[in-house]
Amino acid sequence: MQPDLIEHFRAIVGAQHALSSNDDITHYTHENRGLFVGQTPLVLKPATTAEVSAIMRLAHETQTPIVPQGGHTGHVGGAVTDESGSQIVLSLERLNTVRELDLESSVMICEAGCILESIQQIADNNDLLFPLALGSQGSCQIGGNISTNAGGTGVLAYGNTRQLVMGLEVVLPSGEIWNGLRSLKKDNTGYDLKDLFIGAEGTLGVVTAAVLKLFPKPKGKAVAFCGMDRVGDAVKLLKRATEHAGQSLTAFEFMARTPVQLTVENIEGVRNPLNEFHNWHTLIEVSSNRSERDATETLEAILGEALEAGLIADATVSSSIAQQKDFWRLRETMPLAQKEAGGSMKHDISIPIHRIADFLIEANEIVLHEIPDARLYTFGHLGDGNIHYNVTQPKDADEKAFLAQQPEINDKIHRLVVSYNGSVAAEHGVGQLKRDLLTKTKDPVELDLMKSIKQSLDPNNIMNPRKVIDLR
Ligand SMILES: Cc1cc2nc3c(=O)[nH]c(=O)nc-3n(C[C@H](O)[C@H](O)[C@H](O)COP(=O)(O)OP(=O)(O)OC[C@H]3O[C@@H](n4cnc5c(N)ncnc54)[C@H](O)[C@@H]3O)c2cc1C
Incomplete structure (x- = not known):
């Protein structure tokens, strides 16, 4: 990139906020799991929407590719530049003001760089709830959550990020600012443009601010940990729990024997809440807007019926908030424990819920x-049909030799997912990791529509090029 062009970009944010030395930019060019390493001449850290707009206008005029970056916690290489050294990183970390908190209407207007955990905290301090909850919440940003349509553990009751966003402010690839910061529940005035940018992984524009929906904070919660023989019984239990608790059922997670066992073995302080390990386990959370007692009674009624129907072999209900946290810690540290167990082939997939049991039988046979x-190492958000179908290397096996089989296994599992009418990218998105997989698995008509939208909004292909879809 020409030195004078670099200087023009630098001048927009000020020298202090334009990084170019190797030491300063390494964090921005290395993906958190080490799967992708990019090059860049510059990391720009604008502090206002006007600065983002000026950057995009100059990028548009000079056809300079821009890669937006949030908390850099994504799993698919979406926020990493390519190796050409011609792409600029646009970090949203300084655009982090809460512009408005409207307690009457329960909405918050935040800038893209606000950290998810701080948004949760502000809501909590005001006796409200922002229900998006992910393992990475201490460092991911709301702009990144919106751009990946992040899921997490609150989806069952509150929906994905898409359902939590009422309006957006976006800087387009041309540099124009679209102010769609509306907080209307009803607005049927044509195409819902915000939905284009949610989940677009930075390929259509830069999200600079959002109107977020807040909810009443539950007055009480109860969490149960159950053991069962068959995954089909977990699916039946989910149906009963949904019928019984309705919107109060706020989480329904499931996990096979291996992840529970390895997490208990590998993570300090994590214990099995039950006396023994079972083939399958579920973590069920019920929330109540009345009291903790109400939540506990609802959960105990669900479990009582399930025991009678023979769906569960054993179960325990939390007796304190500390115990609730312990149950959740077991679930949340599963990815960490998996790392300790060696190489893994990971599949972040979703399957229609009623077909999950059949899918798992077939998938396990194939593997x-x-x-x-x-x-x-199967676990996930059963209530959302989202399975982390992970295969971990045999104990003491050679990791390299094991991972050499990954392309073949991946191909078979993804074909199976498609045959079950499922999705090969449930919550972590496409980025660069799954871009070519999308070409193989998505309806060609749908892919053509996506390309047309991309070409129409970003005719110069400067907005996070070659992520999600490749226009070349
Ligand atoms: C421990 C751990 C647990 C996780 N658990 C979950 C989970 O349960 N559910 C889940 O869905 N994900 C999960 N993730 C993945 C990740 O945290 C989410 O995808 C998160 O939403 C990414 O946010 P981020 O700010 O880190 O975005 P980044 O990783 O920085 O970027 C992600 C994508 O969004 C684009 N982008 C970022 N900000 C903007 C912006 N302002 N405008 C336009 N484009 C932008 C980037 O270009 C990139 O394509 C987890 C990750 C970790 C490390």
Whole structure:
């Protein structure tokens, strides 16, 4: 990139907020799991929407590719530049003001760089709830959550990020600012443009601010941990729990024996809440707007019926908030414990809920036929049909040799997912990791529509190019 062009970009944010030395930019060019490493001449850290707009206008005039970056916690390489050294990183970390908190209407207007946990905290301090909850909440940003349509553990009751956003402010690839910061529940005035930018992974524009929906903070919660023999019983239990608790059912997570066992073995302070390990486990959370007692009674009624119907072999209900946290810690540290167990082949997929049991039987047969000692590290958000179908290397196996089989296994699992009418990218998005997979698995008509939208909004292909879809 020409030095004078770099200077023009630098001048927009001021020298202090334009990084270019290797030491300063390494954090921005290395993906958090080390899967992708990019190059860049410059990391720009604007503090206002006007600065973002000026950057995009100059990028538009000079056809300079821009890669927006939030908290850099994504799993698919979406926020990492390519290796050409011609793409600029646009970090939203300084655009982090809460512009408005409207307690009457329960909405908050935040800038894109606000950290998710701080948004949760502000809501909590005002006796409200912002229900988006992810393992990365201490560092991911709301702009990144919106751009990936993040899921997490609150989806069952409150929906994905898409359902939590009422309006957006976006800087377009041309530099124009679209002010769609509306907080209307009803607005049927044509195409819902905000939905284009939610989940677009920075390929259509830069999200600079959003109107977020807040909810009443539950007065009480109860959490149960259950053991069962068959995954089909977990699916039946989910149906009963939904019928019984309705909107009060705020989480329904499931996990196979292996992840529970390895997490208890590998993570300090994590214990099995039950006396033994079972083939399958579920973590069920019920919330109440009345009291903790109400939540506990609802949950106990669900479990009582399930025990009678023979759906669960054992169960325990939290008796304190500390115990609730312990149950959740077991679930939340599963990815960490998996790292300790060696190499893994990961599939972030979703399957229609009523077909999950059949899918898992078929998928497990495929994997164990190829790698008989593979450890099936299956867990996920059963209530959302979202399975982290992960296959961990056999104990003491050679990691490289195990991972060499990944393309073949991935291909088979993804074909199976498509045959079940599922999705090969449930919550972590596409980025660069799954871009070519999308070409193989998505309806060609849908792909053509996506390309047309991209070309129309970003004719110079400067907005996070070659992520999600490749126009070349
Ligand atoms: C421990 C851990 C647990 C996780 N758990 C979950 C989970 O349960 N559910 C889930 O969905 N994800 C999960 N993730 C993945 C990740 O945290 C989410 O995808 C998160 O929403 C990314 O936010 P971020 O700010 O880090 O975005 P980044 O990683 O920086 O960027 C993600 C994408 O969004 C684009 N982008 C970022 N900000 C903007 C912006 N302002 N405007 C336009 N484009 C932008 C980037 O270009 C990139 O394509 C987890 C990650 C970790 C490390």
